[in-house]
Amino acid sequence: MTRRAKFRQITIDEIKSLARLQMAEGGTASLSLNAIAKHMGMSGPALYRYFESRDALITALIVEAYEALANALEETAARFADQPVRDCLRQVLLTYRRWALDHPIDFQLIFGNPIPGYQGEEKITAPTAGKVFAPILKILQRAYQQENRPYPSFLENLPPQLQVRLSHSMREFQPSLPEKVVYIGIVGWYHIHGMIMLELFNHIQPLISDPATFYSNEIERLMDQMNL
Amino acid sequence: MTRRAKFRQITIDEIKSLARLQMAEGGTASLSLNAIAKHMGMSGPALYRYFESRDALITALIVEAYEALANALEETAARFADQPVRDCLRQVLLTYRRWALDHPIDFQLIFGNPIPGYQGEEKITAPTAGKVFAPILKILQRAYQQENRPYPSFLENLPPQLQVRLSHSMREFQPSLPEKVVYIGIVGWYHIHGMIMLELFNHIQPLISDPATFYSNEIERLMDQMNL
The missing domain is CATH 1.10.10.60 (Homeodomain-like)
Structure with a gap:
């Protein structure tokens, strides 16, 4: 340089x-x-x-936030890669919550209120957003494809109009990614997202004694539902 | 006047x-x-x-937003009160999503990023926040107490340190409110909250064709899990 x-x-x-x-x-x-x-x-x-422009700076910060979260998940996934699927996924989901609580502003930047007037550049932000999902999808693929675990039964009765959209970056990352794996990923995502958003903004603390234990307990239940 | x-x-x-x-x-x-x-x-x-002060005005707006959401849920609950529990709850949960999408700023005000420097007056906001929860708790009480439906089995194995906190306004609204009912309410809440936050901020749209159908489908599955 x-x-x-x-x-x-x-x-x-x-x-x-x-x-x-x-x-x-x-x-x-x-x-x-x-x-x-x-x-x-x-x-x-x-x-x-x-x-x-202001928006170019915001985009740069969003990309860095996505990448920092993706790296945190990726590192955890790598560290526990030789553990059973369930143990590895648990650690990755715990890291997701930990990262959100440790980086509240970065988390708000990518998942919180939209910034008024900000015109995001999806061509730039979407692929890095996909990186956050990738380590989780990889673990799910291992479970359902390599280890042949049965898909959860609720996948059998999905309304026909409910189509999963495989993004360009998902297809790039893994051409053979089954839609069912992505669907399970989305369902899991809104579960952890709901808990984390409520905790991050102090809504769950008045209702439950120990949000960390609540989160841990619910991700076990989630993994049960997914046959993991 | x-x-x-x-x-x-x-x-x-x-x-x-x-x-x-x-x-x-x-x-x-x-x-x-x-x-x-x-x-x-x-x-x-x-x-x-x-x-x-600015904070007094924000508090007034927060209270109005909570009350508007609570009223929307309460009206729906009243309109479907003589329907089976599941049908009534479905309508209330659909109203919850509808209200969030129709009032994105009010929803952000109560559930979005904290406003920097704002010191909330919990004595004022907490009781109105409780009103949002009340119509749902009432339906759950009807199911598990009046209709004696079995509690979902996951309630049997909760970690002992996971205590539900019954707020003052909950105790006031219903002195005999069982902790289990509140726990089920919290679990249901983070489910719908996760989906709504992801949809409201455009995170789920790139992944799934039809967020409304996704939401409907997932609340059916949620109610199945809860024996409703």
Whole structure:
């Protein structure tokens, strides 16, 4: 890397750090390029040489958040890859919750309230969003394809209009990915998402003594339902 | 109501309408009493005679949002009260989703990202939050207490440290409310919450053809699990 490129990277990293700080203090919608420029002692136009718009910066932060979550899941999946499917999946789902609670602003950035006026660039964000799903789909594939576990019986009676959409990145990651595996993944996803969102925003704490135990207990039940 | 009280009420309603408009345009975190005052041609201090702080206004909006959702559920429950438990509950859960999609800002206000710096007044918001839960708990009570349906078997093996917290408003609403009924309510809640949050923020649409059918199908499965 040239000295010039290195300096550019340092500046970009500093802009992102300040953006995250701003969001932590004022919410994800509070991002202001001018405020960041001011803080860095730069002019607005100078900052635009690094990010051409507020939305470009938001997109960069979203991509990094997705990637950080995906990496956390991937690392856990790799660490427990030689364990039984159920043990490996449990660890990955526990990591998902842990990451959300440890990174509340990043989690809000990708799964929380939309940022007003933000026009996402799906071409950029969708493939990285897919990376979050990939380690879980891989474990499910191992269970239902390699180990030939029976699919849960509720898959037999799905309404015909309920079609799974295999994204480009899913097809790329695994051309033979069965729709049933993706469907199970989606069902599992909304389960853990519901619990985590309620806990992250303090809605479940007034109702149940121990959200961590509640989550653990419910993911066991979820895995039972899925024959895992 | 005196002429003076009537005028006061009209002003309060106008402030709330402008606040909702502001949130719809700039997100729930964008609320500014000064901007509202300016728009109404009032001075800041004059507005403070109606709401003593930004947080007081937010609290009022949160209470109204909870009440609107609670009323929607309550009305549906009343309309289907003489139908079988499962049919009545189905309609209430469909209303829950419908209300969320029709009132995305109100839904974000009560269940979305926390508003930075907002100090909620739980003494005020908690009882109205409880009202949302009440129509559902009432239906569950009918099923498990009046109709003596068996509790789902997963309730038999709960970890001992998993205690349900009966809020003051729950005890008030129904002194004999069994913890098991509340537990089932919480489990059901995170299910529908997960699906709705993913749909509201456009995460499920890229994965499944028809989120409405998906939701309907999953609440049937949920009710099966609960012996309803």
